[in-house]
Amino acid sequence: LDSDEVYIIVSLCTRTDTQVLYVDPTTGILRYESKRGFDLFNSQKEAYEFVTNGSRSGCKSRILGRAILGYAALGNFAFLLIATRLIASIPNLPGGGCVYTVGESQWIKISLQNAQSQGKGEVKNILELTELDIDGKHYFCETRDITRPYPSRMPVNQPDPEFVWNAWFSKPFVNVGLPTHCVTLLQVL
Template identity: 35%
Template sequence: MLIAKTVRVAAVLPTGDEVMQVKESAWVRVSLRNACAGLSRDERVNLQSLCEFSVDGTHFYCRTFDVSRPFAYGNAEAGLQNPDREWVWNASLAAPLRATGIPGACPTLIQGLVEHRELRDSNDKLFNLCIFGKRSSLHPGTRYLARGLNDVGAPGNEVEMEQLVWCEVDQQRSDSPEASEAGLMNGDARGGSVSSKDGKLCSWTSYVWRRGSVPISWAQEIKQAYGEAEIQVAKENPYRGTGTYFARVMNAYRTRAVAAANGERQSFPITCVNLLRCAPGKPEM
């Protein structure tokens, strides 16, 4: 069993929810009443690799807010019960606890970074800046090995970043209907207002971007100790899984999970940027 021995508050969201970073963890051996059969050699090797996996300083969680999704899409109740599986790193470890009806005993663990700073502008107005970085669990790996799409249409080492900025607005606005309920969000998926648990009204804005391996079937082969590795695109159906990838992106960002004030669901455009070096002679060509 993996336990967190030391954690720290890495960020406090506009809603007042605390995001915790794991500083020190440990594996604890638990004796079972009905022990299973002995592990095979391969199972012992896999177990040892799991226990050596780095958790300290590279994972975070929140017990009261869904941080597996960008802030605009967060929902305390539904999100905690059904997090975005792409960014969850302890789903298998948590499955037995969820099956027994105690999901809260094992919060959703996300690999990445989260930092929160209080800053002041030229008018000495206080505002908050929070940066989230999340690494996908669907196709992680080392460089040159995790390339292109895998069998579930996930590109190698996909990363999502979010820049969340907010500030407290005039207290008079806290009596407005939009702030009548703690944690209630208003606005579109890029910004709006939210009331914290202590009744403060905050205006926020969010910018989300993600980057990963090119979403087609390709690989790289290292033939020499120096120079660039040769890019090899699959000869048969290189775009198999590309549609699955973009469908996942559309489902994740296109429609906002929180209903807008007029009862309609909000959406916003998704922009794809080509970062390939397309000049003649470059390996991407």
């Protein structure tokens, strides 16, 4: 985009529509109102055309991800963690679905306009977070609860919190009413 606005365009395999989340440029809080034609569309193409006003050159960067692994606004930046490559570890679960291992991930660092001084400890913690080795060590299933013995009667968006690696990191999506947009990530032991 010509401005510094940041949008996250999401199409899930479990839905037939596309959502557009706006990143508040000051606080980093995700914004979503579930309004058709504003942040809810029939396709990625419609959503992208709305965000860019139909301009192909109006977008500064575009990063394609296979899954959202987490999001957090920390100090002067917001961080979006996405999986860019997935490995089908268990490709055909009984009754359908697939367990994926994160093959490659990417941290997307979004500058915020609220210049706040950060202590050395906070900066160190943020750096350590973004240096975590995710690739090949974390897995998820978009359609089944794999935090409990299989088959689980619990819905996929109510996992056993004891096994969820990214619970706090998925809260921003829960807060805007999109609890399944950030996958439930489990860590390989």
